[in-house]
Amino acid sequence: MEKFFETIVAPGAVDFMLYIGVILLKVIVVVVIALLHVAFATYFERKVMARMQLRIGPREVGPFGLLQPFADGIKLFFKEDIIPANADKPIFYLAPIIFFASALTSLSVLPFFSGFVVADINIGLLFLLAMSSLGAYGIMMAGWASDSKFAFLGGLRSASQIISYEIAIGLSLVGVIIMAGSLNLSDIVIAQHNYPTGMFAIPQFLGFAVFLVAALAETNRLPFDLPEAESELVAGYFTEYSGFRFAMFFLGEYTGMLIMSSIATLCFLGGWTIPAFITNFLPFLSYVPGIVWFLAKVYFLMFCYYWVRSTFPRYRYDQLMAIGWKVLIPLALANIVLTGLVKSLSKGLQ
Amino acid sequence: MIQQLFFAYFSAAIILLSVLVITRRNPVHSVMWMLLLFFHLAGLYLFLGAEFIAAIQVIVYAGAILVLFLFVVLLLNLREELKTNRFITSWPVSLIICAGILLLIISSLRDFLLGPIGKYSVEYLRKETNTVALGKVLYTEFLLPFEIASLVLLVAIIGAIVLAKRRVKSH
Numbered sequence: 001m002e003k004f005f006e007t008i009v010a011p012g013a014v015d016f017m018l019y020i021g022v023i024l025l026k027v028i029v030v031v032v033i034a035l036l037h038v039a040f041a042t043y044f045e046r047k048v049m050a051r052m053q054l055r056i057g058p059r060e061v062g063p064f065g066l067l068q069p070f071a072d073g074i075k076l077f078f079k080e081d082i083i084p085a086n087a088d089k090p091i092f093y094l095a096p097i098i099f100f101a102s103a104l105t106s107l108s109v110l111p112f113f114s115g116f117v118v119a120d121i122n123i124g125l126l127f128l129l130a131m132s133s134l135g136a137y138g139i140m141m142a143g144w145a146s147d148s149k150f151a152f153l154g155g156l157r158s159a160s161q162i163i164s165y166e167i168a169i170g171l172s173l174v175g176v177i178i179m180a181g182s183l184n185l186s187d188i189v190i191a192q193h194n195y196p197t198g199m200f201a202i203p204q205f206l207g208f209a210v211f212l213v214a215a216l217a218e219t220n221r222l223p224f225d226l227p228e229a230e231s232e233l234v235a236g237y238f239t240e241y242s243g244f245r246f247a248m249f250f251l252g253e254y255t256g257m258l259i260m261s262s263i264a265t266l267c268f269l270g271g272w273t274i275p276a277f278i279t280n281f282l283p284f285l286s287y288v289p290g291i292v293w294f295l296a297k298v299y300f301l302m303f304c305y306y307w308v309r310s311t312f313p314r315y316r317y318d319q320l321m322a323i324g325w326k327v328l329i330p331l332a333l334a335n336i337v338l339t340g341l342v343k344s345l346s347k348g349l350q
Numbered sequence: 351m352i353q354q355l356f357f358a359y360f361s362a363a364i365i366l367l368s369v370l371v372i373t374r375r376n377p378v379h380s381v382m383w384m385l386l387l388f389f390h391l392a393g394l395y396l397f398l399g400a401e402f403i404a405a406i407q408v409i410v411y412a413g414a415i416l417v418l419f420l421f422v423v424l425l426l427n428l429r430e431e432l433k434t435n436r437f438i439t440s441w442p443v444s445l446i447i448c449a450g451i452l453l454l455i456i457s458s459l460r461d462f463l464l465g466p467i468g469k470y471s472v473e474y475l476r477k478e479t480n481t482v483a484l485g486k487v488l489y490t491e492f493l494l495p496f497e498i499a500s501l502v503l504l505v506a507i508i509g510a511i512v513l514a515k516r517r518v519k520s521h
Contacts, residue, residue, distance in 0.1 A: 088376075088378070091378070091379075091382065094382075121401065122401055122479045122480070122481065123401045123402060123404075123405045123481065126402070126405035126406070126409065127405060129405075129409050129413070130405055130408035130409045130412070130413065133408070133409055133412060133413025133414070133417075134408070134412065134413070136413070136417060137385060137412075137417075137420075140417070140420055140424070141382070144378060144424055152424075155424075156421070156424065159417055159420070159421065160421075163413070163414055163417050163418075166413065166414075170409075183481055
């Protein structure tokens with residue numbers, strides 16, 4: 001059979017097809033599992049926030065309300081799709097697709113456990129930053145194309161917020177890049193495992209703090225959710241969206257949270273590994289599969305997102321910009337200088 | 351064969367997209383075509399094995415500079431903008447000059463020589479990765495031009511701050 005194909009197509013074509021097939025299978029697995037995680041992240045958020053506000057949260061659909069995300073999805077799918085009369089139709093249609101697609105594309109470079117990554121590219125970290133800047137276009141286009149004041153203001157706010165905080169995120173990760181000596185996410189995780197503390201969050205505490213705060217702003221979450229501030233802008237950039245197009249923005253935002261938590265896990269918390277001193281002390285822990293540690297860290301960070309959301313009030317817009325430009329970026333720059341100095345000095349000692 | 355097809359697609363798409371950018375009446379649509387153009391440029395860099403440059407192309411040009419373009423364009427009055435002429439009246443002169451330059455380039459194509467094969471072969475880059483190779487070259491061989499470029503950028507930043515400060519005072 002294999003010979004038969006090779007005579008028809010070309011030598012090596014079967015291997016190539018197999019390679020493509022494996023990649024497609026990986027893509028399908030990652031997208032389906034990530035979307036299931038996103039669906040249950042909404043349920044998780046509602047339950048956590050409800051408990052924090054002395055409520056119970058969703059409990060009617062399925063046992064413990066576990067089927068609530070699916071009920072919401074089905075409801076949104078059958079809602080009427082309303083498009084404003086003066087909307088710029090092609091851009092209005094494209095905006096949610098760009099936003100959602102850029103979030104899903106980011107999943108392709110994340111190593112979930114040792115060796116499992118769709119595209120193991122050398123510039124994984126830069127690829128993630130590039131995709132998050134593409135996501136900003138989805139938001140700006142949605143705001144502009146809706147032909148609505150609320151949406152337009154939300155889009156403008158979001159664009160300036162995302163490009164300001166993107167700088168802080170990029171600079172906070174430079175310390176990690178210096179320490180790991182690589183932009184490949186798998187290499188960064190392995191470098192952390194070989195480091196005495198097992199994770200870069202301890203030597204890079206400054207970068208980690210900057211990253212966590214900037215990640216909140218980058219994903220438009222409270223206390224920096226000014227692009228969609230309900231009390232001023234109705235729903236911000238997606239005010240005019242309904243039905244499944246709204247669902248794409250919603251899913252994109254939660255996928256964005258998942259990705260930001262994953263980046264923090266991979267770059268600062270050691271990814272799928274746990275520090276060597278813990279496994280030396282409790283050897284049985286080394287038999288736990290890596291994906292468990294990865295998901296536990298990601299879910300802890302997701303929980304922090306909800307925790308912050310139900311604790312802090314929203315910042316004013318000028319305060320948001322001041323935090324980004326006058327606090328986070330100088331801190332991240334100081335972190336780069338410090339890390340570079342320590343690295344070059346320790347090299348000199350050896 | 352596949353390589354030539356890839357290159358043909360990217361170069362044709364880049365030309366087509368550039369024409370679309372300058373001919374659209376709606377400036378926001380122009381910016382959107384330009385976004386696609388930048389992604390095609392990044393694809394071309396990727397195709398040359400320069401993945402770091404490709405990523406920087408997307409992050410800096412698409413992620414920062416074009417967003418600022420979009421900012422300015424979004425604040426334009428679109429109803430007036432749609433009525434104004436897209437081109438200045440002296441465009442035929444520029445067309446003749448550009449056609450002349452194109453002719454010059456085409457006539458010099460026959461004398462095109464391939465450069466000598468240097469240290470940075472495909473195998474070398476695959477082993478070292480593009481980012482490492484670029485970093486080493488930038489900080490050793492081209493340190494002076496690199497520092498001069500950073501100084502120029504610093505001057506531009508300070509200039510922008512000075513201009514913005516002056517405007518605040520005059521109010």
